[in-house]
Amino acid sequence: MSTIYKDIKQLVDEAQTILILQPDNPDGDSMGSALGLEELLGDLGKTPLMYSYKPSETYLRLHEGWDRVSQTFPKAFDLTILVDTASPTLLVNTLEKHGAELSKHPAVVVDHHNSRSEMGFITHELIEPDAASTGEQLVRLANELDWAISEQAGTKLAAAIISDSLNLTVPMTSYGTVSALADCVKAGADLAQMNQRKREANALTPSLQTIKAKLLTSVEYAFDGRLAIATIDTETIDRYKDEHDPCDLIIWDMQWVKGVEVAAVFKHYGTKIKVSMRAKRPIAARLAEAFDGGGHDRAAAFRAEGTDMQVAVDKFKEAFAKIGAPE
Numbered sequence: 001m002s003t004i005y006k007d008i009k010q011l012v013d014e015a016q017t018i019l020i021l022q023p024d025n026p027d028g029d030s031m032g033s034a035l036g037l038e039e040l041l042g043d044l045g046k047t048p049l050m051y052s053y054k055p056s057e058t059y060l061r062l063h064e065g066w067d068r069v070s071q072t073f074p075k076a077f078d079l080t081i082l083v084d085t086a087s088p089t090l091l092v093n094t095l096e097k098h099g100a101e102l103s104k105h106p107a108v109v110v111d112h113h114n115s116r117s118e119m120g121f122i123t124h125e126l127i128e129p130d131a132a133s134t135g136e137q138l139v140r141l142a143n144e145l146d147w148a149i150s151e152q153a154g155t156k157l158a159a160a161i162i163s164d165s166l167n168l169t170v171p172m173t174s175y176g177t178v179s180a181l182a183d184c185v186k187a188g189a190d191l192a193q194m195n196q197r198k199r200e201a202n203a204l205t206p207s208l209q210t211i212k213a214k215l216l217t218s219v220e221y222a223f224d225g226r227l228a229i230a231t232i233d234t235e236t237i238d239r240y241k242d243e244h245d246p247c248d249l250i251i252w253d254m255q256w257v258k259g260v261e262v263a264a265v266f267k268h269y270g271t272k273i274k275v276s277m278r279a280k281r282p283i284a285a286r287l288a289e290a291f292d293g294g295g296h297d298r299a300a301a302f303r304a305e306g307t308d309m310q311v312a313v314d315k316f317k318e319a320f321a322k323i324g325a326p327e
Helices: 003-014 028-043 092-102 134-144 151-165 175-187 191-202 206-217 234-240 246-255 284-289 309-323
Strands: 017-021 047-051 079-083 107-111 124-127 220-222 227-232 262-268 273-279 299-304
Touching: 003 079, 003 124, 003 134, 017 028, 028 047, 028 079, 028 134, 028 151, 107 134, 134 151, 134 175, 151 175, 151 191, 206 227, 206 234, 206 246, 227 246, 227 309, 234 246, 234 262, 246 262, 246 273, 262 309, 273 284, 273 309, 284 299, 284 309, 299 309
Parallel strands: 017 047, 017 079, 079 107, 107 124, 227 262
Antiparallel strands: 220 227, 262 273, 273 299
């Protein structure tokens, strides 16, 4: 057993109340990982508390327990386990409001992204860039520490693995990814039932189908079609945020247009602009890092400087011209 696994075991053994922390904006991997970890820790007799700065979007509410992810920071805890990010840019609001309290306790980060930066409160790191998801890491951790994986834990961790591996299709998918998912199935996860529930939950309403078509027709193609850019204004985000993230409606279609190497969606939230990327070439993380963001080689994100959409787009094009040159 490696030193980090031993350290995590000791920290968990010595703690009773454990805070499970996610990025400010949870996604499928972070949510499934948090819910699965809650099950693992609960079965160990611990008291897990889940927190994220923002409420769960509708598409994340597929599994029992999503409503236990609180937006009220706990008053007392012994240990923090941060899942699915080692980048402070994805925890800006949490760190601004609760960084001082977090620094008073030991903290473990479990993450599979290449990019990381100092956050000021992490004491132990389990960062494995070879993993396709944090869910995969947690299955591996459970196996190393002989933590039992219940049907409930297996179902939630399977959801995390499937989410970030895009149904086992991303380049990072490995034997370890498939093996971790198999362990979840062995524990009782029903993949067919999970897929059916996800399809039903993500089915588009007529209004969402209409806005998807509108957004796709506004996509700009630059650099001879190698870069696809979409911008989503604040009004659209506010109108549809409770139904579906407008970015998720279009970014996959943008990525798989012939000739496109990088699809970037700029989302204006009024006081900030966030950018999500998907790439066919392994350059998304480098593009994000140019703006102090992070992520995977083929899926990454960052927060643009300022609130002027055109300025943000122009700066990104400049970065793409340097970093995205044909190989």
